[in-house]
Amino acid sequence: MPVFDLSTTPLRALNSALHALSQGANDTEFEVINPRGSHSVAVGIDTPITVEVRGSVGYYCAGMNDGGTVTVHGSAGPGVAENMMSGTVIIEGDASQYAGATGRGGLLVIKGNAASRCAISMKGIDIVVHGNIGHMSAFMGQSGHLVVLGDAGEALGDSLYEAKLFVRGTVKSLGSDCIEKQMKPKHLAKLAELLEKAGVTDVKPEEFKRYGSARTLYNFNIDNADAY
Amino acid sequence: MCGIVGLFLKDKSLEPQLGQLLSDMLITMTDRGPDSAGIAIYGVPATGKAKVTLQSARPDVDFAGLDDDLAAAGIDSAVLVKSTHAVVEIDADALSSIRGVLSGIRPDIRIMGSGDSVEIYKETGLPKDVVARFDVRSMGGTHGIGHTRMATESAVTTLGAHPFSTGADQCLVHNGSLSNHNNLRRELVREGMTFETQNDSEVAAAYLTAKMAKGKDLGEALTGALDDLDGFFTFVVGTKSGFGVVRDPIACKPAVMAETDQYVAFGSEYRALVNLPGIETARVWEPEPATVYFWDHDRAA
Numbered sequence: 094m095p096v097f098d099l100s101t102t103p104l105r106a107l108n109s110a111l112h113a114l115s116q117g118a119n120d121t122e123f124e125v126i127n128p129r130g131s132h133s134v135a136v137g138i139d140t141p142i143t144v145e146v147r148g149s150v151g152y153y154c155a156g157m158n159d160g161g162t163v164t165v166h167g168s169a170g171p172g173v174a175e176n177m178m179s180g181t182v183i184i185e186g187d188a189s190q191y192a193g194a195t196g197r198g199g200l201l202v203i204k205g206n207a208a209s210r211c212a213i214s215m216k217g218i219d220i221v222v223h224g225n226i227g228h229m230s231a232f233m234g235q236s237g238h239l240v241v242l243g244d245a246g247e248a249l250g251d252s253l254y255e256a257k258l259f260v261r262g263t264v265k266s267l268g269s270d271c272i273e274k275q276m277k278p279k280h281l282a283k284l285a286e287l288l289e290k291a292g293v294t295d296v297k298p299e300e301f302k303r304y305g306s307a308r309t310l311y312n313f314n315i316d317n318a319d320a321y
Numbered sequence: 322m323c324g325i326v327g328l329f330l331k332d333k334s335l336e337p338q339l340g341q342l343l344s345d346m347l348i349t350m351t352d353r354g355p356d357s358a359g360i361a362i363y364g365v366p367a368t369g370k371a372k373v374t375l376q377s378a379r380p381d382v383d384f385a386g387l388d389d390d391l392a393a394a395g396i397d398s399a400v401l402v403k404s405t406h407a408v409v410e411i412d413a414d415a416l417s418s419i420r421g422v423l424s425g426i427r428p429d430i431r432i433m434g435s436g437d438s439v440e441i442y443k444e445t446g447l448p449k450d451v452v453a454r455f456d457v458r459s460m461g462g463t464h465g466i467g468h469t470r471m472a473t474e475s476a477v478t479t480l481g482a483h484p485f486s487t488g489a490d491q492c493l494v495h496n497g498s499l500s501n502h503n504n505l506r507r508e509l510v511r512e513g514m515t516f517e518t519q520n521d522s523e524v525a526a527a528y529l530t531a532k533m534a535k536g537k538d539l540g541e542a543l544t545g546a547l548d549d550l551d552g553f554f555t556f557v558v559g560t561k562s563g564f565g566v567v568r569d570p571i572a573c574k575p576a577v578m579a580e581t582d583q584y585v586a587f588g589s590e591y592r593a594l595v596n597l598p599g600i601e602t603a604r605v606w607e608p609e610p611a612t613v614y615f616w617d618h619d620r621a622a
Contacts, residue, residue, distance in 0.1 A: 130592035149591050149605075168605065170591060171575060189575065189607055208607050209572055228572075228610065 095120055100127035104134065111161075114140045130170065135163050138180070155182045158199060174201045177218055190227070193220045196237065202291045209246065212239045215256050221291035231258055232268065240287050242296055253306040259284055261301045270310040276303045322471045323496040324350025325483075327557040327587035328597075329464040329564035329616050335583055335598070336365070340460030344452040346586075346593045347467040351448050353589055354471030357482035358451040359443025361492040361559055362465040366437040371416040373409045374433040374441045375423070376479060380405050383427050394422045404454045405479075406433065408440050416489070431480065431517070436490030438463075438561055443482035463618060464564050466557045466587075468494035474502070475520040485523045487514065488530035490561035495522035496574045496589060497553035505549070525550060529558060543567040543613040557587050558615075565615035572610035579603040585616050 097107040107125060114120065118140065125146045128134050132151040135144045138161030146154070149167035159178040168186030177196040184192075187205035194210065196218025203211075203220070209227035212220050215234040225243035232248075234256025244262035251268020257280070258271075267273075276299075284298035326346040330336055343360060364372075377383035384402045387409070391398045396419055399410045411419060416435060423430055434441035442455040448469045452458065468483035475481045484492035499505075502521035505528060510516070514527045528549065532542035539558060543565050546556070555574040558565040566587055568576055579586045579594050581603045588594045591605070608614055 129595040130590055151590055151592055168591070187607070189577075190572070209610065228570075 094122045094124055096124045096126060098126050099129060099131050099134070104131055108133070108136060111135060111138050111142070111144070114142065116140055118142075128167070132170070135161070138163070141180070149186065158182060168205065169203075173203075174199070174218075177201065187224070188222075193218050196220070198237075200287075200290055206243070212237075212256070215239065219287055219290075221287055221293065223291075223293070225262070228265075229268070231256055234258070238283065238287055240284065240291070240301070242293065250304055250306070252310055253304075254311055255306060257283075258304040259301040260304065261296065264302075264304070267304065270307045271304055272307045274303045274305045276301070322353040322589075323483075324353030324469040324589045324593070325467065325494045325496050325555065325557050325587070326350060326589070326593050327464070327466040327494075327559070327564060327566070329585040330462075330583065331585070332583035336463060337461040339462040339465055340457045342597060343465045343467055344448075344457050345596050346588060347448045347469060348452065349593045349596075350469050350589055354469045355447055356470045356472045356477045357443065357445040357479070358448040358467070358469045359441065359482045359484050359494075360452070360455075360457050360465060360467040361434065361439055361441045361484040361486070361494075362457070362460050362462045363438045363490070363559060363561065364440065364460070364462045366561070367410075369413050370410055371413040371435065371437055372440060373411065373416070373419055373435040374439070375407045375409060375427075376405055376431045376433050376443075377407070377427075377429060378405070378479075379429065380407070383430050387427065390426045391419075391422065394426060396422060403442070403456060405444060406442050406455060413437065434484075434486030434490075434492060436561060439486065439490045439492060439559070441484055441486055441492060443468075443484065444479055445477055445482065463562075464559060466492065466494050466559050466564075473498050474522075475518055478518075480518050481520050483522060484559075485520070485526035487523065487527040488533065491526070491530055491533065491559070493522065493526040493529065493556055493558045495525055496555045497569065499525060499550055499552035499554065501551040521552070525554065525556060533560075539563045539565045539617070540613050540615045543615065547611050547613070555589070560617075562619040563615055563617040565613065566608055567613050568608055568610050570611040576608050577605065578608055578614070579605045 121142045123144045128148045130151045136156040139159045141160045143162040146165045151170040153172045155163040156175045160180045162181045164183040169188045171189040174182040177199040179198040183202045188203045188207045190208045191210040193201040201220045203222045206224035207226045211226040211230040215237045217237045219238045221240045228246035235254040241260045245264045248268035250271030281298040483494040486492040499521040502524040529542045
């Protein structure tokens with residue numbers, strides 16, 4: 094297993110090595126030690142490899158991930174897994190602001206808490222947070238699922254499109270056009286699937302509430318035609 | 322952007338290393354802002370003495386014979402020149418008169434800060450150069466804060482660099498930008514505060530000074546800032562015995578804190594904290610938006 098020690102090896106050597114892999118390459122397991130809060134660790138992966146990061150990372154870890162499995166054995170700075178396309182990113186500690194922002198696919202699991210703007214502008218990514226999330230999370234979320242086992246901060250789901258939000262704890266406040274919605278069997282089934290994928294075994298889908306768009310902001314209302 | 326750091330020591334055995342630790346933290350933050358850098362260090366105060374940190378564009382001229390000229394004006398002093406700055410130690414009861422004396426005998430000198438224990442060093446240039454120029458690594462102390470600047474609201478000058486000090490032993494570093502600083506500055510001027518720059522962060526420092534002058538403690542002053550300051554901010558603030566952190570409610574500007582039995586540390590990023598002793602087992606967290614954190618040596622004692 095190739096090991097990159099970021100206290101002695103430049104970050105670019107790591108990311109270049111990850112980018113140089115072709116589909117079907119033999120080296121599929123990488124380890125990164127001493128990340129010491131470095132930015133952009135393991136960004137732009139586009140092959141199904143695994144990367145174990147031993148320590149805490151800075152901004153944009155595993156950004157644009159397309160098919161890789163990145164595990165951070167520590168906490169992550171702002172923008173972890175930003176714009177993920179596919180694959181899995183697991184943060185064993187906490188994540189800073191805008192975790193999973195603009196993600197188009199894949200699964201982001203945060204085992205601690207996530208700060209503000211988690212899942213902002215999500216576009217298909219699934220995010221499971223074991224702890225709490227901060228304010229303005231899932232702002233303008235378009236599609237995908239955000240599952241929060243703890244509490245949500247202020248203005249959850251403001252200006253939401255069709256992303257589906259599930260919160261087990263309390264929600265400090267809902268943002269504009271975000272409402273609580275009925276939990277139907279298909280939602281419970283999806284929630285069970287996501288919890289299982291995220292390794293959550295002691296929590297039942299029935300313990301969550303579902304939140305989604307009231308669809309009054311992004312749909313054109315014919316009664317407003319005179320305004321234009 | 323801007324990078325800010327702070328270190329508040331609980332363990333006295335670390336005090337000789339304060340300058341060293343803080344220097345490394347600040348240099349790590351260099352790529353958050355290369356325009357100017359500054360550090361405020363709170364040394365152990367000497368009874369009955371006060372310190373004034375001066376800055377001059379012509380240190381060879383202004384600092385030459387300064388102790389003699391102060392003595393002639395009735396102020397005994399010990400002058401320690403460090404590059405463009407000089408720390409003048411005087412009897413505490415001369416602190417109120419030295420500003421007036423200096424404006425007469427050295428009109429071009431700027432006062433960076435004063436008080437029982439604070440020394441403030443700031444200049445344009447990279448943190449590593451600023452740290453080396455003032456030999457910050459050799460300095461000990463109880464707590465300190467630092468800043469590396471990417472200028473947005475005012476010019477890249479020595480006076481525009483952080484920390485800003487607007488009251489005895491008080492200083493502030495700021496990451497962000499304030500939008501109501503002009504109005505607030507007018508109100509503070511009416512209350513008798515004076516300003517050296519057009520910088521927004523100086524207004525924040527003066528705001529806190531004005532609140533504390535009315536008897537509020539640092540925590541109460543920071544709570545007031547959440548109501549009265551409009552804009553983006555993460556502040557780290559030092560007083561003679563205290564150290565505070567507050568972020569605006571939107572909390573765009575990053576902040577990471579770490580606490581052990583030995584210290585409380587602040588960094589704009591976790592990278593700034595990785596060389597601190599025992600960081601592997603420290604409690605590391607992101608300060609909550611609109612929440613005041615502060616620590617005080619006097620209260621802890």
